[in-house]
Amino acid sequence: xxxxxxxxxxxxxxxxxxxxxxxxxxxxxxxxxxxxxxxxxxxxxxxxxxxxxxxxxxxxxxxxxxxxxxxxxxxxxxxxxxxxxxxxxxxxxxxxxxxxxxxxxxxxxxxxxxxxxxxxxxxxxxxxxxxxxxxxxxxxxxxxxxxxxxxxxxxxxxxxxxxxxxxxxxxxxxxxxxxxxxxxxxxxxxxxxxxxxxxxxxxxxxxxxxxxxxxxxxxxxxxxxxxxxxxxxxxxxxxxxxxxxxxxxxxxxxxxxxxxxxxxxxxxxxxxxxxxxxxxxxxxxxxxxxxxxxxxxxxxxxxxxxxxxxxxxxxxx
Amino acid sequence: xxxxxxxxxxxxxxxxxxxxxxxxxxxxxxxxxxxxxxxxxxxxxxxxxxxxxxxxxxxxxxxxxxxxxxxxxxxxxxxxxxxxxxxxxxxxxxxxxxxxxxxxxxxxxxxxxxxxxxxxxxxxxxxxxxxxxxxxxxxxxxxxxxxxxxxxxxxxxxxxxxxxxxxxxxxxxxxxxxxxxxxxxxxxxxxxxxxxxxxxxxxxxxxxxxxxxxxxxxxxxxxxxxxxxxxxxxxxxxxxxxxxxxxxxxxxxxxxxxxxxxxxxxx
Ligand SMILES: Cc1cc2nc3c(=O)[nH]c(=O)nc-3n(C[C@H](O)[C@H](O)[C@H](O)COP(=O)(O)OP(=O)(O)OC[C@H]3O[C@@H](n4cnc5c(N)ncnc54)[C@H](O)[C@@H]3O)c2cc1C
Ligand SMILES: Nc1ncnc2c1ncn2[C@@H]1O[C@H](COP(=O)(O)O)[C@@H](O)[C@H]1O
Numbered sequence: 001x002x003x004x005x006x007x008x009x010x011x012x013x014x015x016x017x018x019x020x021x022x023x024x025x026x027x028x029x030x031x032x033x034x035x036x037x038x039x040x041x042x043x044x045x046x047x048x049x050x051x052x053x054x055x056x057x058x059x060x061x062x063x064x065x066x067x068x069x070x071x072x073x074x075x076x077x078x079x080x081x082x083x084x085x086x087x088x089x090x091x092x093x094x095x096x097x098x099x100x101x102x103x104x105x106x107x108x109x110x111x112x113x114x115x116x117x118x119x120x121x122x123x124x125x126x127x128x129x130x131x132x133x134x135x136x137x138x139x140x141x142x143x144x145x146x147x148x149x150x151x152x153x154x155x156x157x158x159x160x161x162x163x164x165x166x167x168x169x170x171x172x173x174x175x176x177x178x179x180x181x182x183x184x185x186x187x188x189x190x191x192x193x194x195x196x197x198x199x200x201x202x203x204x205x206x207x208x209x210x211x212x213x214x215x216x217x218x219x220x221x222x223x224x225x226x227x228x229x230x231x232x233x234x235x236x237x238x239x240x241x242x243x244x245x246x247x248x249x250x251x252x253x254x255x256x257x258x259x260x261x262x263x264x265x266x267x268x269x270x271x272x273x274x275x276x277x278x279x280x281x282x283x284x285x286x287x288x289x290x291x292x293x294x295x296x297x298x299x300x301x302x303x304x305x306x307x308x309x310x311x312x313x314x315x316x317x
Numbered sequence: 318x319x320x321x322x323x324x325x326x327x328x329x330x331x332x333x334x335x336x337x338x339x340x341x342x343x344x345x346x347x348x349x350x351x352x353x354x355x356x357x358x359x360x361x362x363x364x365x366x367x368x369x370x371x372x373x374x375x376x377x378x379x380x381x382x383x384x385x386x387x388x389x390x391x392x393x394x395x396x397x398x399x400x401x402x403x404x405x406x407x408x409x410x411x412x413x414x415x416x417x418x419x420x421x422x423x424x425x426x427x428x429x430x431x432x433x434x435x436x437x438x439x440x441x442x443x444x445x446x447x448x449x450x451x452x453x454x455x456x457x458x459x460x461x462x463x464x465x466x467x468x469x470x471x472x473x474x475x476x477x478x479x480x481x482x483x484x485x486x487x488x489x490x491x492x493x494x495x496x497x498x499x500x501x502x503x504x505x506x507x508x509x510x511x512x513x514x515x516x517x518x519x520x521x522x523x524x525x526x527x528x529x530x531x532x533x534x535x536x537x538x539x540x541x542x543x544x545x546x547x548x549x550x551x552x553x554x555x556x557x558x559x560x561x562x563x564x565x566x567x568x569x570x571x572x573x574x575x576x577x578x579x580x581x582x583x584x
Contacts, residue, residue, distance in 0.1 A: 093486065098452065098455040104456065131555060180491070195486070294561040297565075
């Protein structure tokens, strides 16, 4: 059975959930093989094996993380040439898509981005135009390269060998031309990662100011959720930019999305439209966000949200 | 590597014409390509930030700004818009053979056109609002062997070096590279200017050259719908979502949501 390569998303060896989702999808097509670039592979091996990786290719050299994007594409291109996999799956993050893009050119392959499902024959399902049209696409040339959105499938345990195979890759001069000279981390607090969270509670202009986000955060914490924001809220400086949901922010597809004081402009919807269940609180009954709501309350978020938080507290005991 | 004197720096900005993002978009039933005729076409909003950044760099360092767009004949409107914002000249890649090109083919045509221009700095938007792939800049960088500094929330050029802040999941990376280089910018980077009346008048006299496949040295078989490396097999409108329950807050709106969440097993 041909291998299916999965690029591991991790921070110093702590693997992101989306990787396990990709391994689960990979098993439909062939034999999952994880590709780990950077340091910390030992910490990652058990989880990767647990989720079906028969092999874990490890490329751990300092220069691989000293340059953006290109080194990962070159590691994958080397493996594609050597192993002739049935497909390559990556997370549909900004970086995942760019790595896939360079790999497509380098390996002479077609690429499909933002898939929400992948079938055994490599056909990918995409929701385009903000989710209004569903298309089935297939790569027609080379090795199918598919980037898949977080939360598209439930990760499944499928214990496999997880045999570590170290790979050495000689980077091209072009890959080394852009250098990362500094890494700046902005605090994200103790909440789950926005892109991966099962529940997202977000606030928009209706929250009225930075202090207003207190009620949003309290609701989020009662549900163990991540906090998101509309662009109106991030542009106003009420909440940090990295929490923006939408076309030019993060794309999220949680089990539950609670939109508070958000009107539902097309650019916001583009980033949350594939959420499984949507709850809306907005005082304007005409707000377009209600079109997406499974459950909505027309009312003032400053009374509805705290009441909801309190009620959740009671029910959870 | 070519020595770059910032006063003569040549900046090429890639802009795409797209259907207005507020308009309803549909796929043509015949070939599953975007129906571009039935909706208003505008400059990809995210490319306005790229044009603005190019103009700001030019204002601080000198040099020339050339806008490059690949698209059907009406894409000249988008080129004119960039010229009326202040760009100096336009290049329009237009050929019927390009219809249906995927990102791979688009990146080929843009790469050839950029090469012909001899750019010192190439600036892209971060995403086209119709294709929404965010892959074309990385593909062009790969094809041209240019250093890639994408998703930038700030860009500066000094002494032949470009420095950017690359937005990441956790914050940002500071990235540096020698010119010539390729950059893409995110929408947080600046506030695009509106074309002034004077700018609109001046744009009418600015040169726009056109390039077809032969002029780019691209064989027709390499691009267009027939050459697409990924194909849409099937497209269908998403079944409309079942209408949800909407209630007015009668003083117990929060409790009503909690009941819904309990029924759905979220609590
Ligand atoms: C190129 C481009 C990219 C963009 N990218 C994004 C993006 O990634 N993400 C994004 O979100 N937007 C994006 N936008 C902006 C988008 O068009 C909207 O402007 C934005 O989403 C509006 O945010 P909002 O819903 O919070 O504000 P508004 O549209 O002002 O809506 C506020 C809502 O709050 C309600 N409200 C007010 N007070 C209360 C209260 N006390 N209780 C309950 N409800 C209340 C109002 O009824 C209203 O419906 C983009 C725009 C452009 C041009
Ligand atoms: N046809 C085109 N002509 C010029 N630039 C383009 C074209 N298509 C894409 N681009 C550029 O590539 C960026 C990313 O596009 P995409 O990969 O389609 O999301 C856009 O913001 C533009 O700067």
